[in-house]
Amino acid sequence: MPGRRPSVSAKSAVSAISAPASRRALLAAAVALALRPATAVAAAPAAPPGPVRVTEGQVAEAAPGRAILYPSVTSCLTVTLRLCDGAKVGAHASLFQVPGELRSDQILAAARRVAGTRKVTAVEVRGAVGAWHPGYFTKAIESYAEGEAVPYPEHPDPDGLARAVAAGLGLPARVRVTVEDVPDGDQTVR
Numbered sequence: 001m002p003g004r005r006p007s008v009s010a011k012s013a014v015s016a017i018s019a020p021a022s023r024r025a026l027l028a029a030a031v032a033l034a035l036r037p038a039t040a041v042a043a044a045p046a047a048p049p050g051p052v053r054v055t056e057g058q059v060a061e062a063a064p065g066r067a068i069l070y071p072s073v074t075s076c077l078t079v080t081l082r083l084c085d086g087a088k089v090g091a092h093a094s095l096f097q098v099p100g101e102l103r104s105d106q107i108l109a110a111a112r113r114v115a116g117t118r119k120v121t122a123v124e125v126r127g128a129v130g131a132w133h134p135g136y137f138t139k140a141i142e143s144y145a146e147g148e149a150v151p152y153p154e155h156p157d158p159d160g161l162a163r164a165v166a167a168g169l170g171l172p173a174r175v176r177v178t179v180e181d182v183p184d185g186d187q188t189v190r
Contacts (some may be wrong), residue, residue: 051188054078056094057101059110063087070187077127079165080189081111084119088189095131096141103140108168115169122176124189125165129181130156134164156181 051067054060056076062068064086070078073092081089091111097103102110133151144150158179166177 052090054090054092055098055101056092057098057103057107059089059091059102059107059114061087061089061114068189070189072185073127073182073187074184075128075131077125077129077132077161078187078189079108079111080124080126081115081120081169082122082124083115084121087118089114090189093127093137095128095136103142104136105138105140105143108137108165112169120169120171120175123165123169123171123178125161125177125179126182126187126189128184129158129161129179132161133157134160137161137164137168 049066051069052060052062053069053071055071060068066088068080068088068090070076070090070092075095077093079091079093081091083089089111091107093104093107094101095104130153133153134157135151141150158181161179162177165179166173166175171177
């Protein structure tokens with residue numbers, strides 16, 4: 001039909017070249033063959049992105065397959081929520097508030113908001129377990145008035161921290177919260 005652009009596949013291009021054809025068909029076949037190698041080559045896989053960096057007082061999400069890097073964990077606790085879709089939400093709870101960032105009594109609510117309605121399958125708490133009183137997740141050290149008694153941990157309380165984190169995240173009892181005391185330094189969660 002005049003004015004209609006012919007559809008050319010590789011098979012029809014070969015047929016057009018081998019059979020007597022009009023000049024237009026030969027041109028269409030040549031174009032199809034010239035384009036074919038470019039469309040047959042798959043793009044090289046992209047390098048996996050680096051880890052999501054979560055510093056003190058911050059909360060961030062890592063897509064499925066991405067790691068979370070918590071830099072310079074000294075007196076802090078990291079809280080990693082593993083979600084049913086393979087994503088992770090990381091929260092870096094600071095013993096003392098970093099200016100402009102979240103306090104320890106705000107961090108779990110922020111992590112819960114980032115997770116949204118997705119099911120949390122497990123939670124991992126890591127860091128300076130002995131420096132943390134479970135109550136710091138409900139009332140940060142900075143929230144106490146002058147002269148008011150600030151609770152200090154008398155001994156490491158991993159079970160108390162697990163309960164405080166589960167409560168702060170609003171988790172059902174079936175979701176496992178593990179707590180691990182780890183040495184100072186960077187933490188990477190995969």
